[in-house]
Amino acid sequence: MKIVFMGTPEFACVPLTALHNSEHTIATVVTGPDKPAGRGKNLRPTAVKELAEQFALPVIAPESLRSEEFYQELKTIAPDLIVVVAFRILPERIFGLPKFGSLNIHGSLLPRYRGAAPIQWALINGEKETGLTSFLLKSKVDTGNIILQQKTKIDDNENYDSLYKRLSEMAGRFLLDSIKKIESKDFRPVSQDETLSTPAPKLKSSDALLDFEKSAVKVHNLIRGLATRPGAFTFFRGKKIKVYESKLSDKAPEGSAKPGTILHNKSELLVQCDNSVLELTELLPEGKKVMDGRSFINGYRLKSGESFD
Numbered sequence: 001m002k003i004v005f006m007g008t009p010e011f012a013c014v015p016l017t018a019l020h021n022s023e024h025t026i027a028t029v030v031t032g033p034d035k036p037a038g039r040g041k042n043l044r045p046t047a048v049k050e051l052a053e054q055f056a057l058p059v060i061a062p063e064s065l066r067s068e069e070f071y072q073e074l075k076t077i078a079p080d081l082i083v084v085v086a087f088r089i090l091p092e093r094i095f096g097l098p099k100f101g102s103l104n105i106h107g108s109l110l111p112r113y114r115g116a117a118p119i120q121w122a123l124i125n126g127e128k129e130t131g132l133t134s135f136l137l138k139s140k141v142d143t144g145n146i147i148l149q150q151k152t153k154i155d156d157n158e159n160y161d162s163l164y165k166r167l168s169e170m171a172g173r174f175l176l177d178s179i180k181k182i183e184s185k186d187f188r189p190v191s192q193d194e195t196l197s198t199p200a201p202k203l204k205s206s207d208a209l210l211d212f213e214k215s216a217v218k219v220h221n222l223i224r225g226l227a228t229r230p231g232a233f234t235f236f237r238g239k240k241i242k243v244y245e246s247k248l249s250d251k252a253p254e255g256s257a258k259p260g261t262i263l264h265n266k267s268e269l270l271v272q273c274d275n276s277v278l279e280l281t282e283l284l285p286e287g288k289k290v291m292d293g294r295s296f297i298n299g300y301r302l303k304s305g306e307s308f309d
Helices: 010-022 049-052 070-079 117-122 160-181 216-226 293-300
Strands: 002-009 025-030 035-037 042-044 080-083 102-106 128-137 145-154 231-235 239-250 270-273 276-285
Touching: 002 035, 002 049, 002 070, 010 025, 010 049, 010 080, 010 160, 025 049, 025 070, 042 080, 080 160, 117 128, 117 160, 117 216, 128 160, 145 160, 160 216, 216 231, 216 239, 216 276, 276 293
Parallel strands: 002 025, 002 080, 080 102
Antiparallel strands: 035 042, 102 128, 128 145, 231 239, 239 276, 270 276
16 A cells, blocks of 8 residues: 555654555655753654654655645545554644545544543543554545554553553554454444544643642552653642652551541652552652652651641
8 A cells, every 4th residue: 555654743654664664655744843941942843743854765754744735745645545543633724635545543542532632531431452443545534444453461560661562562562453454355434433432632731730648549540640751730839740650558547647648658649639548659740860669758747747738
Protein backbone atom coordinates (compact mmCIF):
# COMPACT_ATOMS: atom_id res chain seq x y z
CA MET A 1 0.00 0.00 0.00
CA LYS A 2 0.96 3.62 -0.53
CA ILE A 3 0.52 5.20 2.89
CA VAL A 4 0.58 8.69 4.39
CA PHE A 5 1.61 8.50 8.07
CA MET A 6 0.44 11.19 10.51
CA GLY A 7 1.75 11.54 14.06
CA THR A 8 3.53 13.85 16.48
CA PRO A 9 4.89 12.46 19.80
CA GLU A 10 7.14 9.56 20.82
CA PHE A 11 4.11 7.26 21.00
CA ALA A 12 3.91 7.31 17.19
CA CYS A 13 7.58 6.47 16.60
CA VAL A 14 7.41 2.69 17.07
CA PRO A 15 4.47 2.37 14.62
CA LEU A 16 6.32 4.59 12.12
CA THR A 17 9.42 2.39 12.42
CA ALA A 18 7.37 -0.78 11.93
CA LEU A 19 5.71 0.69 8.84
CA HIS A 20 9.06 1.87 7.44
CA ASN A 21 10.47 -1.66 7.81
CA SER A 22 7.44 -3.30 6.18
CA GLU A 23 6.56 -3.98 2.54
CA HIS A 24 4.36 -0.87 2.46
CA THR A 25 5.45 2.46 0.95
CA ILE A 26 5.37 5.61 3.09
CA ALA A 27 4.62 8.35 0.57
CA THR A 28 5.05 11.12 3.14
CA VAL A 29 4.94 11.80 6.87
CA VAL A 30 2.67 14.52 8.23
CA THR A 31 3.47 16.01 11.64
CA GLY A 32 3.22 19.23 13.62
CA PRO A 33 5.36 22.33 12.96
CA ASP A 34 8.60 22.87 14.90
CA LYS A 35 7.92 24.52 18.27
CA PRO A 36 10.02 26.59 20.71
CA ALA A 37 11.41 24.48 23.56
CA GLY A 38 13.86 24.74 26.43
CA ARG A 39 15.24 27.84 28.09
CA GLY A 40 16.52 29.26 24.83
CA LYS A 41 13.13 28.71 23.15
CA ASN A 42 14.89 27.30 20.10
CA LEU A 43 12.67 25.64 17.52
CA ARG A 44 12.52 21.88 18.04
CA PRO A 45 11.03 19.31 15.64
CA THR A 46 8.50 16.74 16.77
CA ALA A 47 9.69 13.24 17.68
CA VAL A 48 8.03 11.93 14.51
CA LYS A 49 9.76 14.49 12.30
CA GLU A 50 13.17 13.63 13.75
CA LEU A 51 12.60 9.94 13.07
CA ALA A 52 11.20 10.53 9.57
CA GLU A 53 14.31 12.53 8.67
CA GLN A 54 16.52 9.69 9.94
CA PHE A 55 14.63 7.40 7.55
CA ALA A 56 15.00 10.00 4.73
CA LEU A 57 11.22 10.21 4.38
CA PRO A 58 9.51 13.34 3.01
CA VAL A 59 7.82 15.40 5.72
CA ILE A 60 4.90 17.84 5.61
CA ALA A 61 4.29 20.04 8.69
CA PRO A 62 1.19 22.13 7.92
CA GLU A 63 0.15 24.99 10.18
CA SER A 64 -3.46 24.28 9.30
CA LEU A 65 -4.98 20.94 8.34
CA ARG A 66 -7.75 22.83 6.56
CA SER A 67 -5.51 24.70 4.16
CA GLU A 68 -6.14 24.18 0.45
CA GLU A 69 -2.42 23.69 -0.15
CA PHE A 70 -2.27 20.76 2.29
CA TYR A 71 -5.34 19.15 0.78
CA GLN A 72 -3.95 19.43 -2.74
CA GLU A 73 -0.60 17.94 -1.64
CA LEU A 74 -2.34 14.86 -0.28
CA LYS A 75 -4.65 14.63 -3.26
CA THR A 76 -1.63 14.62 -5.57
CA ILE A 77 -0.02 11.83 -3.53
CA ALA A 78 -3.26 9.81 -3.81
CA PRO A 79 -2.56 7.47 -0.86
CA ASP A 80 -4.28 4.10 -0.51
CA LEU A 81 -4.46 4.63 3.25
CA ILE A 82 -3.80 7.34 5.83
CA VAL A 83 -2.45 6.08 9.17
CA VAL A 84 -3.00 8.37 12.16
CA VAL A 85 -1.22 7.82 15.49
CA ALA A 86 -1.44 10.54 18.17
CA PHE A 87 -2.17 13.44 15.84
CA ARG A 88 -4.71 16.22 15.46
CA ILE A 89 -8.35 15.93 14.43
CA LEU A 90 -8.52 15.62 10.64
CA PRO A 91 -11.10 17.40 8.46
CA GLU A 92 -13.47 15.01 6.70
CA ARG A 93 -12.21 15.86 3.23
CA ILE A 94 -8.72 14.78 4.35
CA PHE A 95 -9.58 11.48 6.03
CA GLY A 96 -11.96 10.66 3.19
CA LEU A 97 -9.30 10.93 0.47
CA PRO A 98 -7.71 7.43 0.50
CA LYS A 99 -9.16 4.37 -1.22
CA PHE A 100 -9.16 2.39 2.05
CA GLY A 101 -9.99 5.34 4.31
CA SER A 102 -7.99 6.54 7.29
CA LEU A 103 -6.87 4.25 10.11
CA ASN A 104 -6.38 5.62 13.61
CA ILE A 105 -4.68 3.86 16.55
CA HIS A 106 -6.09 4.80 19.95
CA GLY A 107 -4.66 3.93 23.37
CA SER A 108 -7.74 2.31 24.88
CA LEU A 109 -10.32 -0.38 24.24
CA LEU A 110 -12.92 1.75 22.47
CA PRO A 111 -15.61 2.82 23.04
CA ARG A 112 -14.14 3.17 26.54
CA TYR A 113 -12.00 6.28 27.06
CA ARG A 114 -12.72 8.32 24.00
CA GLY A 115 -10.72 11.52 23.96
CA ALA A 116 -7.27 13.04 24.32
CA ALA A 117 -6.08 11.26 27.50
CA PRO A 118 -7.16 7.59 27.44
CA ILE A 119 -4.05 6.19 29.13
CA GLN A 120 -4.17 8.67 32.00
CA TRP A 121 -7.87 8.20 32.72
CA ALA A 122 -7.67 4.40 32.64
CA LEU A 123 -5.04 4.57 35.40
CA ILE A 124 -6.82 7.30 37.36
CA ASN A 125 -9.98 5.18 37.40
CA GLY A 126 -8.08 2.10 38.55
CA GLU A 127 -8.72 -0.04 35.48
CA LYS A 128 -7.16 -3.51 35.51
CA GLU A 129 -7.09 -3.79 31.72
CA THR A 130 -6.63 -1.55 28.70
CA GLY A 131 -5.22 -1.92 25.20
CA LEU A 132 -5.13 -0.60 21.66
CA THR A 133 -7.90 -0.06 19.14
CA SER A 134 -7.53 0.57 15.42
CA PHE A 135 -10.55 2.08 13.71
CA LEU A 136 -11.62 3.93 10.58
CA LEU A 137 -11.98 7.67 11.07
CA LYS A 138 -15.33 9.38 10.83
CA SER A 139 -16.50 12.89 11.68
CA LYS A 140 -17.23 12.36 15.39
CA VAL A 141 -13.97 11.82 17.31
CA ASP A 142 -13.08 8.22 18.27
CA THR A 143 -16.41 6.78 17.09
CA GLY A 144 -15.36 5.02 13.86
CA ASN A 145 -15.87 1.35 13.11
CA ILE A 146 -13.31 -0.92 14.77
CA ILE A 147 -10.71 -2.79 12.74
CA LEU A 148 -8.82 -4.59 15.50
CA GLN A 149 -8.28 -4.55 19.27
CA GLN A 150 -5.50 -5.88 21.50
CA LYS A 151 -5.86 -6.15 25.28
CA THR A 152 -3.20 -5.88 27.98
CA LYS A 153 -3.31 -6.10 31.78
CA ILE A 154 -2.44 -3.07 33.92
CA ASP A 155 -0.16 -3.82 36.86
CA ASP A 156 -1.30 -2.47 40.23
CA ASN A 157 1.61 -0.03 40.50
CA GLU A 158 2.10 0.73 36.80
CA ASN A 159 2.16 4.43 36.02
CA TYR A 160 1.53 6.60 32.98
CA ASP A 161 5.16 6.64 31.82
CA SER A 162 5.50 2.85 31.79
CA LEU A 163 2.06 2.13 30.32
CA TYR A 164 2.55 4.79 27.61
CA LYS A 165 5.85 3.16 26.62
CA ARG A 166 4.39 -0.35 26.67
CA LEU A 167 1.38 0.54 24.53
CA SER A 168 3.66 2.38 22.08
CA GLU A 169 5.83 -0.73 21.75
CA MET A 170 2.72 -2.85 21.15
CA ALA A 171 1.48 -0.41 18.50
CA GLY A 172 4.13 -1.32 15.88
CA ARG A 173 3.07 -4.92 15.27
CA PHE A 174 -0.55 -3.94 15.95
CA LEU A 175 -0.49 -1.39 13.11
CA LEU A 176 0.79 -3.93 10.60
CA ASP A 177 -1.82 -6.48 11.73
CA SER A 178 -4.54 -3.84 11.32
CA ILE A 179 -3.41 -3.00 7.77
CA LYS A 180 -3.30 -6.70 6.93
CA LYS A 181 -6.87 -7.05 8.16
CA ILE A 182 -8.02 -4.13 5.99
CA GLU A 183 -6.43 -5.79 2.96
CA SER A 184 -8.19 -9.12 3.55
CA LYS A 185 -11.16 -9.96 1.31
CA ASP A 186 -13.48 -10.76 4.24
CA PHE A 187 -12.76 -7.50 6.14
CA ARG A 188 -15.81 -6.15 7.95
CA PRO A 189 -15.23 -3.34 10.47
CA VAL A 190 -17.32 -3.55 13.65
CA SER A 191 -19.43 -0.62 14.86
CA GLN A 192 -18.88 0.63 18.41
CA ASP A 193 -21.44 0.00 21.15
CA GLU A 194 -22.47 3.53 22.17
CA THR A 195 -23.90 2.31 25.49
CA LEU A 196 -20.35 1.44 26.65
CA SER A 197 -18.83 4.83 25.77
CA THR A 198 -16.80 6.67 28.44
CA PRO A 199 -14.90 9.98 28.09
CA ALA A 200 -11.17 10.67 28.42
CA PRO A 201 -10.96 14.46 28.06
CA LYS A 202 -7.75 16.47 28.05
CA LEU A 203 -6.53 16.91 31.62
CA LYS A 204 -6.77 20.31 33.27
CA SER A 205 -4.32 21.60 35.88
CA SER A 206 -7.03 21.27 38.53
CA ASP A 207 -7.37 17.54 37.75
CA ALA A 208 -3.80 17.02 39.00
CA LEU A 209 -4.37 18.49 42.48
CA LEU A 210 -4.29 15.75 45.14
CA ASP A 211 -7.30 15.53 47.45
CA PHE A 212 -6.39 13.58 50.58
CA GLU A 213 -10.03 13.53 51.66
CA LYS A 214 -10.42 10.72 49.13
CA SER A 215 -9.33 7.15 49.84
CA ALA A 216 -5.65 6.18 49.60
CA VAL A 217 -6.49 4.01 46.58
CA LYS A 218 -7.99 6.94 44.66
CA VAL A 219 -5.10 9.26 45.53
CA HIS A 220 -2.60 6.54 44.56
CA ASN A 221 -4.34 6.02 41.21
CA LEU A 222 -4.26 9.74 40.44
CA ILE A 223 -0.52 9.81 41.15
CA ARG A 224 -0.02 6.77 38.88
CA GLY A 225 -2.12 8.29 36.11
CA LEU A 226 -0.15 11.54 36.00
CA ALA A 227 3.40 10.31 36.68
CA THR A 228 5.62 11.85 35.62
CA ARG A 229 3.88 13.99 33.01
CA PRO A 230 2.46 16.38 34.12
CA GLY A 231 2.68 15.05 37.69
CA ALA A 232 0.05 15.14 40.44
CA PHE A 233 0.71 17.86 42.99
CA THR A 234 -0.06 19.19 46.43
CA PHE A 235 1.33 22.03 48.59
CA PHE A 236 3.54 22.04 51.67
CA ARG A 237 4.52 25.14 53.60
CA GLY A 238 3.16 27.21 50.74
CA LYS A 239 5.29 25.53 48.07
CA LYS A 240 4.13 23.25 45.27
CA ILE A 241 5.15 19.61 45.60
CA LYS A 242 4.80 17.17 42.70
CA VAL A 243 4.28 13.55 43.70
CA TYR A 244 5.56 11.02 41.18
CA GLU A 245 5.22 7.77 43.08
CA SER A 246 3.31 6.30 46.02
CA LYS A 247 2.27 2.99 47.48
CA LEU A 248 -0.61 1.82 49.60
CA SER A 249 0.23 1.35 53.27
CA ASP A 250 -1.16 -1.23 55.67
CA LYS A 251 -0.71 1.20 58.57
CA ALA A 252 -3.89 2.10 60.40
CA PRO A 253 -5.09 5.71 60.03
CA GLU A 254 -5.03 7.96 63.09
CA GLY A 255 -8.55 8.67 64.20
CA SER A 256 -7.91 12.27 65.21
CA ALA A 257 -5.77 13.23 62.22
CA LYS A 258 -7.30 15.26 59.40
CA PRO A 259 -6.82 14.18 55.74
CA GLY A 260 -3.47 15.40 54.46
CA THR A 261 -1.75 15.10 57.84
CA ILE A 262 1.77 13.66 57.72
CA LEU A 263 1.86 10.81 60.22
CA HIS A 264 4.84 10.52 62.53
CA ASN A 265 7.40 8.13 61.05
CA LYS A 266 11.18 8.46 60.69
CA SER A 267 11.60 6.43 57.50
CA GLU A 268 8.27 6.46 55.60
CA LEU A 269 6.40 9.54 54.41
CA LEU A 270 2.89 8.50 55.42
CA VAL A 271 -0.16 10.67 54.74
CA GLN A 272 -3.62 10.38 56.21
CA CYS A 273 -6.36 9.88 53.61
CA ASP A 274 -10.04 9.02 54.04
CA ASN A 275 -9.98 6.05 56.47
CA SER A 276 -6.67 4.90 54.96
CA VAL A 277 -2.98 5.72 54.72
CA LEU A 278 -0.77 6.35 51.69
CA GLU A 279 3.03 6.37 51.53
CA LEU A 280 4.59 8.97 49.22
CA THR A 281 7.81 7.50 47.85
CA GLU A 282 9.00 9.95 45.18
CA LEU A 283 8.47 13.72 45.20
CA LEU A 284 9.66 16.84 43.40
CA PRO A 285 9.48 19.89 45.69
CA GLU A 286 9.36 23.28 43.99
CA GLY A 287 12.89 24.45 43.18
CA LYS A 288 14.53 21.18 44.25
CA LYS A 289 15.52 17.82 42.80
CA VAL A 290 13.46 14.62 42.85
CA MET A 291 13.73 12.89 46.25
CA ASP A 292 12.38 9.86 48.06
CA GLY A 293 10.12 9.99 51.11
CA ARG A 294 12.88 9.58 53.69
CA SER A 295 14.91 12.42 52.13
CA PHE A 296 11.81 14.63 52.30
CA ILE A 297 11.37 13.83 56.01
CA ASN A 298 15.01 14.54 56.80
CA GLY A 299 15.31 17.61 54.60
CA TYR A 300 12.22 19.38 55.89
CA ARG A 301 12.58 18.36 59.56
CA LEU A 302 8.88 17.75 59.85
CA LYS A 303 6.97 18.96 62.88
CA SER A 304 4.20 16.97 64.51
CA GLY A 305 0.80 17.61 62.96
CA GLU A 306 2.08 19.21 59.74
CA SER A 307 0.07 18.46 56.64
CA PHE A 308 -0.12 18.78 52.88
CA ASP A 309 -2.62 21.42 51.81
